[in-house]
Amino acid sequence: MNARPIELHDVESILQIQSASPEVAQWTAWDYNRVARGEMAGWAVEEDGELCGFLVARRVANDIEILNFAVRPEARRCGFGETLLRRALQWGAELHAEKALLEVRASNFAALQFYEHRGFQVVGRRPRYYVSPAEDALLLCAEMR
Numbered sequence: 018m019n020a021r022p023i024e025l026h027d028v029e030s031i032l033q034i035q036s037a038s039p040e041v042a043q044w045t046a047w048d049y050n051r052v053a054r055g056e057m058a059g060w061a062v063e064e065d066g067e068l069c070g071f072l073v074a075r076r077v078a079n080d081i082e083i084l085n086f087a088v089r090p091e092a093r094r095c096g097f098g099e100t101l102l103r104r105a106l107q108w109g110a111e112l113h114a115e116k117a118l119l120e121v122r123a124s125n126f127a128a129l130q131f132y133e134h135r136g137f138q139v140v141g142r143r144p145r146y147y148v149s150p151a152e153d154a155l156l157l158c159a160e161m162r
């Protein structure tokens with residue numbers, strides 16, 4: 018299982034996975050077209066020709082930030098998330114990033130378990146950061162070195 022860069026033809030499948038994942042930011046096709054054009058970093062994983070998940074990240078000063086990340090609900094807990102996160106961290110290491118950062122809804126138990134098992138720690142809380150529904154964000158961080 019390998020992650021590869023997001024391409025323009027992936028955008029429709031990404032939007033379907035995103036629609037089935039209310040935990041993540043609901044971006045538009047325009048946002049993912051920017052990713053496919055290389056304006057942000059992004060990877061996809063597929064199996065038997067079907068897109069199973071995607072991750073979008075950006076560089077912020079000496080760190081990397083994971084901006085959006087989801088796996089198709091039926092394909093979860095099969096290792097696709099791990100493959101995508103590993104690819105993003107490899108990219109961060111190539112950039113000599115110091116930390117990987119992300120925000121997650123405080124109630125997103127699955128994501129918190131996923132990240133905490135992979136070396137991320139909660140380093141902050143942003144009260145009522147999310148809307149629809151309103152909820153705190155937890156700020157997670159992993160040291161890259």
Ligand SMILES: CC(C)(COP(=O)(O)OP(=O)(O)OC[C@H]1O[C@@H](n2cnc3c(N)ncnc32)[C@H](O)[C@@H]1OP(=O)(O)O)[C@@H](O)C(=O)NCCC(=O)NCCS
Pocket residue numbers: 038040041086087088089092093094095096097098099100119120121125126127128130131132134
């Ligand atoms: C978070 C997410 C991307 C993980 O993807 P995944 O493909 O399921 O992850 P993997 O199969 O590589 O890893 C699964 C591991 O994550 C943790 N995990 C994932 N879902 C879990 C759940 N529902 N309950 C407990 N632990 C869970 C466990 O450690 C699990 O390992 P295990 O199956 O051996 O117990 C996926 O759950 C998802 O798309 N969630 C909705 C969107 C989201 O929350 N994105 C992150 C926002 S920052």
